Amino acid sequence: MRLWGRKSSINVQKVLWCLAELGLEEGKDFARIDAGLHFGINHTPEFLALNPNGLVPTLEDGDLVLWESNTILRYLVRQYDRSKRFPADTKNQYQSEKWMDWQLGTMWPPLRVAFLGLTRTPEADRNYELIKSSYQEADALLALLDQTLEKQAYCAGEQFSVGDIPLALCVSRWILLPQTFPEKIGPRSQLNNIDAWMKRIELETKYKIVAQKELNIVK
Numbered sequence: 001m002r003l004w005g006r007k008s009s010i011n012v013q014k015v016l017w018c019l020a021e022l023g024l025e026e027g028k029d030f031a032r033i034d035a036g037l038h039f040g041i042n043h044t045p046e047f048l049a050l051n052p053n054g055l056v057p058t059l060e061d062g063d064l065v066l067w068e069s070n071t072i073l074r075y076l077v078r079q080y081d082r083s084k085r086f087p088a089d090t091k092n093q094y095q096s097e098k099w100m101d102w103q104l105g106t107m108w109p110p111l112r113v114a115f116l117g118l119t120r121t122p123e124a125d126r127n128y129e130l131i132k133s134s135y136q137e138a139d140a141l142l143a144l145l146d147q148t149l150e151k152q153a154y155c156a157g158e159q160f161s162v163g164d165i166p167l168a169l170c171v172s173r174w175i176l177l178p179q180t181f182p183e184k185i186g187p188r189s190q191l192n193n194i195d196a197w198m199k200r201i202e203l204e205t206k207y208k209i210v211a212q213k214e215l216n217i218v219k
Contacts, residue, residue, distance in 0.1 A: 001024075001029065001030035001031070001059070001060065001061045001062075002030065002031045002032075002033060002059070002060040003015060003016075003019075003030055003031070003032045003033070003057055003058075003059055003060075004032075004033045004035045004041070004042070004047065004050070004051075004056055004057060004058040004059075004060075005032070005033075005034075005035055005036060005056030005057035005058065006034050006035060006036045006037060006039055006056065007032075007034075007210070008037075009036060009056055009057070010169050010170070010173070011055075011056065011057055011069035012036075012056055012057045012069075013169055013210040014057075014069045014070070014072075014073060014165050014166050014169060015057050015059065015069060015072050015073065015076070016032075016209065016210055017165050017169075017205075017206060017207065017209065017210050018072075018073050018076050018077070018162060018165055019076065020206035020209050021085050021086070021165075021205060021206050022076060022077070022080045022081055022083075022085060023083065023085075024080065035047065035056050035058075036055070036056040042054045042055065042056060050065050050067075051065070051067040053067060055067065057069055057072060059072050059075075061075075061079075069166070070100045070101075070103075070104055070166060073100070073162050073165065073166070074097070074162070077162050086159075086160070086161055086162050087156070087157070087159045087161055091157075092156045092157055092159070092161055093156075093161075095155070095156035095157065095161075095163070096155065096156040096161040096162055096163030096164075097163065098163070099145075099155040099156065099163040099164075099166075099167055100162070100163045100166055103163075103166040103167050103170055104166070106141060107138055107141045107142065107145075107167075107170060108166075108170055110134040110135070110137040110138040110141070111134070111135065111138035111170055111173060111174060113130065113131065113134035114131045114132075114134040114135035114138065114177060114185060115173050115177065117130065117131040117134070118131060118177065118180075118181050118184060118185075128184055131184060131185060132184065132185050132186060135174075135177060135178075135185040135186070136185070136186065138174060139174065139188055139189050140189075142171070142174060142189070142191060142194060143189065143191065145167065145171075145191075145194060146191035146192075146193045146194045147193075149193035149194060149196070149197045150193045153197070153200060154197065154200075155167055160200075160201070160204065160205055164197075164201065164205075168197075168198065168201050168207065169210070171194060171198060172198070174188060175188065175198075
C-alpha cells in the first residue's frame, strides 16, 4: 500500500489517523510519499496518471487507486478493520457517514476559507472581512455538532467511529485559529460538548499521531 501526501494536509491526516486506528504502521504496512505544496510531485505525469485532480491524498492498494479522503476512510475500514475498531452496525455506519458528508460539504468550506486565508495567503492579499465572516459561519455551524454531543459521546453514538476523524481535524483548526489570530477572526463560541468530545478523542484514540504538527499553520 502507498499513500501519497504531506503530513500537514488535513485530508492526508484523516487517512493517517484511520490507518493508525486500524493498527497499520507507516514503513511497515504502507509507504507514504510526500507530495503537494513545496514537495511538488502532484502535478507530475506519474501522479496525474493516478489522480487527475492533482491533489492529495491518493491511495494505492495493489491495483486499486483511490482519491477523495472520506472515500479512502470508508474503504480502509471495510477492508482492514479486522479487530472491529469501528462499529459495524448499519445504524452507526450511516450516522457516521452523515457527519462525514456534513464535514466535507457544509462545515469545512467556510472554515477552509478562513484557514487558508490566514495560513497560505500572503499578508498583502488577505481579505480579512471574508476571513472573519467565514470563520464565524463555521463557528455557528458547529453548534449543530455540539447539540448532538450533548446527547451522546461521539458523532454517531456512544462509540468512536470513522466519522469522528474528519470532524475532529476540522474542530482542531477551529480551536487553534482564534488562539493564533484572535484579532483577525474574533472569539469562538464556547461549545462545551465539543470541548469534552475533543478531550475524549485525545485520551482514547490515536489522534496524537497527527496532532503535534498537524497545526503548524503559520507556514
